Amino acid sequence: MFEAALMRGDGLDGLRVLLVALSLAASIGYLAVESRPPSSLRTGLKTAAIGLWVPLPLLALPDAAALPLALLAFAFFLSSAGDFFLALKGDARNFTRGLLAFLAAHLFYLAIMVPLASRPEGLVANAASLVTGAGALALYFWLRPNLGKNQLPVGVYLVTILFMALAALAIPAAQPWLGLGAVLFVISDGVIAADKFGRPIPFRGPIVWTTYYGGQALMALSLMALLR
Incomplete structure (x- = not known):
């Protein structure tokens, strides 16, 4: 998957690998300071972790499917914007802004994946779809x-991310990594919601960040490999 996503033999492979390495470094750096009070460093690392993915789909143009790759770049950008707002804290409106940015990102993901989706194939994909759907609904009613x-x-956000995950699980050519990435994304958002509106979750920060970044990375690499 990594090679199919990043190695195109167009002279830009080194740049792609560098962007991914810098993104991973920013992610690890953010994890190290996640528990600290908001600061420029903390916000910058969190924003950069996904923000560094934005150029990757665009570097494949014009040799690959232009519209899906452009939509993917927008999904990364909006996710990075969501990270920026959620990192600020202090102002309750920043949570709403972050929620809206991620909602828009999921809609872009849906626009990419729905035309590629058919139905889940195999026991694992079908079971994951069932468990993800049931889990999301149970979380909302709790x-x-x-x-x-x-x-x-x-409610709107939960339905949107649920459909995004189900669409990801319904693209057989991109399994298991695309489906796993989407499910990790759902878990990350579910932990945020449970902690904010339910009860405190132990080790919330590391759990949210590792599932979120891991999910985004798996989705990014899977989709870029699929769209080449």
Whole structure:
């Protein structure tokens, strides 16, 4: 998957590998400072971890499918913007801004994946689809009494990310990594929601970041390999 996603023999392979390495370094750096109070360093590392992925789909143009790759770049950009807002803290509106940015990112992911989706193939993909769907619905109804005015936005977000994950699991050519990445993304957001609206989750920060970054990386590499 790594080779198919990044190695195209067009003279830009080294740049692609460098961007991925810098992204991984930023991710590890953020994990090291995640528990600290908000700072420029902390915010910058969190934003850069996915932000460094933005050029990757664009480097494949014009030799590959232009529209899906452009949509993928926008999905990375919006995810990075969501990370930026969530890193700021202090202002409750930043959570809403981050939520909207990630909602838009999931819609871009959906726009890429729905045309490629058919149905889950195999026991693992079907079981993962069932468990992910049931888990997302159970989480929403558990949190619902505590959501207050956030019932609608959280509900819309949950449905959107659920459809994104189900679409990812329904692309047989990209399994298992695309499906695993999407499920990790759902787990990350589920932990955030449970911690914010339910009860405190031990080791929330490391759990959220490792599942989120790992999920995004697997989705990114899978889709870039698929779209080449």
